[in-house]
Amino acid sequence: MQNEITKMFDLEFPIFAFSHCRDVVAAVSRAGGMGVLGAVGHTPEALEIDLAWIEDTLGDKPYGVDLVIPAQNSAEDSGPTTTSDLIKLIPAAHAQFVNDILARYEVPPLRPPTENTPKQNPSDGTAQVGVDRLDAVPFSANAAATQLEVALAKRTAFVANALGPPPAEMVAAVKSAGRKVGALAGRTSHAQAHERAGVDVIVAQGSEAGGHTGEIGSMVLIPEIVDATSVPVLGAGGIGRGRQMAAALALGAQGVWCGSVWLTTDEAETHPAVKDKFLTATSADTIRSRSLTGKPARMLKSAWTEEWAREDTPEPLPMPLQPILTAAAQRRITRSAHQAGSGAEKLANYFVGQIVGNMNQRKSANAVVFEMIEEFIEAVNALQGQLDY
8 A cells, every 4th residue: 555654654554553562563563554552551661671572573664652641631730740749649538439349349459468568458548559660650741751762762663642742842852863753633623733743643533442532433533634634644443444444544544543453362461351351342332431540531341430430439530640549459450350250350441442342353463454454455446346337
């Protein structure tokens, strides 16, 4: 395929695969698309290791890195600069609510308590913290700055910002290194702000998408953003098959950005219990919830989302307080979710889009790419046939 995106990155197919798993990133880049590693959960050291592995695996094929720098971050706006500072802002009532969920669903602690270990169910919220680092605030420019340094020290071809326009210093650093920069947009106004910031690529992400997403569907959003901006657009949200890729390109996109469809691939590190849930889920089994990050994010419905949707539930805290509040609880759930029928298994979920209803077979990431291209060709030929009829 030949268009602006394939020429920009020297790709065979304009398929961008967002994944937190380096194996998926490498597999899609090897297949002719571009894997994009989601770095938000990586420490700088872990990111360095994964990018080195990706480069050793790919040779000279391109790959990207996705960072999370919100346009508005309650922590940075209000003053605290470390996670240790933020712990003090977590209300005891919220910590107690999380503790109550874990107790009612009988989720075991991460390790047996001893005289020298803190209680894992305190009332003050302090032991709810399960983050790896207590210095840089998660989901912040400070945290992403170090990740960006690591990415640019490698040969990362593309750097994307997942929340809001990339800061001026990020754009300058990426372009000075001779790389391309992009950003995700859920509204036309967001896309226009991205273009003013100097991005090379805009990802028009419809509400069907997994993770942080807005309220406008892809069918409406993609052509709106294409018409309102002058840089290449990738369509995202509800895209995991060739016919959907053909629809995105017919709407004016130059390629597609897919995330959810890789979660059930052989290479994906998705928790086995969650992967099983995905394989049997329908497109109606997702919900936009603030229960994990503090911002609306589409994820699989589970007992966890049901608990946070109750009328007597405290409102989720703003980002980044909510992920700090729930991190330890999520670790406990993940540790025990493999036990079928357990409370942890019922609570277990993950970010996923409405395309989950099509993710009902186990297959390799390579197979997903080539099945998508084959169906894309069939769809385009079928349309051409109608014109020639």
